[in-house]
Amino acid sequence: MDDTDTGVYARESDRLGRAVELGVAGGRALSVSFPESLPPDAGSDHPTLDRLFAYLDGEEDSFSDVTLAITVPTEQRRVLDAVGNVPYGDTVTLELVVRMTSGLDHEADADLETAREALRANPVPIFVPDHRVTDATGATPPDVAETLRGIES
Structure with a gap:
């Protein structure tokens, strides 16, 4: 992800029976969720979302290189x-x-x-x-x- 990459991306997963949604801001992953339906305003084309779906198809991935932007205590x-x-x-x-x-x-x-x-x-x-x-x-x-x-x- 590059520093200008910002948005919400999602696709339906047949394997999960629901969507996978990825939130990104400033090239950092903010959120991953599994909504029951595809958000209408989400984009579908993102390289990290591609990796998530490859993982769901059985491809091993540690995702250790994904930069996270999480705010918790x-x-x-x-x-x-x-x-x-x-x-x-x-x-x-x-x-x-x-x-x-x-x-x-x-x-x-x-x-x-x-x-x-x-x-x-x-x-x-x-x-x-x-x-x-x-x-x-x-x-x-x-x-x-x-x-x-x-x-x-």
């Missing part, structure tokens, strides 16, 4: 950074995510809740693969998360 950002380090095809528990997150204690209820909140608030599913956390709900809808795990297995 610092502790939540550290959780999302930890989730971003879970490799393609692997799954982890929420406890392991908290263990992987600097400054959080996996035995502290408040820190476990911070991690849960971060996953639910994740603005860029797939790029931050909350579907790889098996015992906590992320921003990825449950049916989509199950499909993504199936793609990666």
Whole structure:
């Protein structure tokens, strides 16, 4: 993505049974969502959207080179950074995510809740693969998360 790249892009995914929507500003990914229907004002031609659809077709991609522009509290950002380090095809528990997150204690209820909140608030599913956390709900809808795990297995 280049620095002037701004807009909303989306396409219908037969694999997911819904659309995949990508928000971009200043060449950075702001959001990924899975609306039930295609937004009428979204463009359909974007190289990162092409990569998302190649991933949905089974092509392995870490998306580690996609620049993200996400705004969440610092502790939540550290959780999302930890989730971003879970490799393609692997799954982890929420406890392991908290263990992987600097400054959080996996035995502290408040820190476990911070991690849960971060996953639910994740603005860029797939790029931050909350579907790889098996015992906590992320921003990825449950049916989509199950499909993504199936793609990666």
